[in-house]
Amino acid sequence: MSQMPAIQTILAKAGLRPTAKRVALAKLLFDGVDKHVTADDVMEMVRRKRLRVSQATVYNSLNQFCAAGLLKRIVIDSSSTVFDTNTSHHHHLFYEDDGHIVDLAGDSISLLGLPDLAEHESLLSVDLILRVGRAHD
Amino acid sequence: MSQMPAIQTILAKAGLRPTAKRVALAKLLFDGVDKHVTADDVMEMVRRKRLRVSQATVYNSLNQFCAAGLLKRIVIDSSSTVFDTNTSHHHHLFYEDDGHIVDLAGDSISLLGLPDLAEHESLLSVDLILRVGRAHD
DNA sequence: ATAGTTGCAAAAGTTTTGCATTGTA
C-alpha cells in the first residue's frame, strides 16, 4: 500500500487552500488507491459519508484538482466526465458491460509510427482506450 | 474523388427506410468526403441549406446511422458527441486549439503489447487520440 | 482585511422522450 502524504501537504503543494470541503473531498480521492470517478460518484461518496458538500462545490473542486494536476480528466464516454487519480502516463481498458475502467501501465504498450508534428505544435497527450465487451460467439 | 453509391442504396443496405428527412441528412453526410460532425454541426448544415429537419430528428437519425454502421461515434471531448463518416479502423489527431480532427490511417501506427483478454471477452475497439496543441516554448 | 471559497438556485448546453400527426410499404 502506497503511503500518501498528508492531505494538507497534497493541497499545499498544488497551491490550493486546505478548506474544509477540499480536505474532505481530497480525503475521499487521495487515499493511496487509484480511482476513476465521475462527479456523481463523488456526490454518492459524500452522501454515504454524511458529508455536507454541495454539487457545485464537488464540480468546482474536481476542476480545481484537475487544473492543479492532482487529477486527470479522461474521456471515455460522452455521457459524463471521468476523473482519474492516477496522473501518470498510462492507458485504459474500458469494460462496456458495467463501465468499469482498468489502468494499463504506460510502458506496457508501445506505439510505433506516431506522426511528426509541425514546428509550432506539440503532442499534449496520447490517449489510448481499449474497449472490451462480451465475446459474441 | 470516391464515387458514392446512391443515397437510397446506402440507406437500403443499412436497413433504413429512405424517408425524406433521412435522405436529406444522408446527402449532407455521405458525399464522399470524410467528415467529423456533431449534432449541432448537422443542425447548422440543415439551416444553411434551408432544410426543414427538427433537432430531435437530427439526433434520432444520427443515432440510427450509427446503429446501422454508417457512422462511428467518436469520443473526443465530453462536451459533445462527434460522429465520423469514416467507419473504417483509424485513429485521430485532435487539435485542441480549434477542435478540428484529422484522421490517421489505422495501419500507420502499430500498437505492441496489447493485453490478452479473458476467454469470454473481446476487444470491441482500439481508440487512439493524439491531442495536439501549440508548442509552449 | 482581503482575497479566495462555498452553497444555493438558476442557467446553459446536450441529448432523449412522449405523443399526436404524417408518410411509407
Place this chain on the structure above:
DNA sequence: TACAATGCAAAACTTTTGCAACTAT
C-alpha cells in the same frame, strides 16, 4: 391498413455560473 418516422415541446442530465455569506491567511 399497419407500422415506422417525424416534429414539437418538454423532460432529463451534466456542468457552469451569479451572488451573497463565509473563511483562510
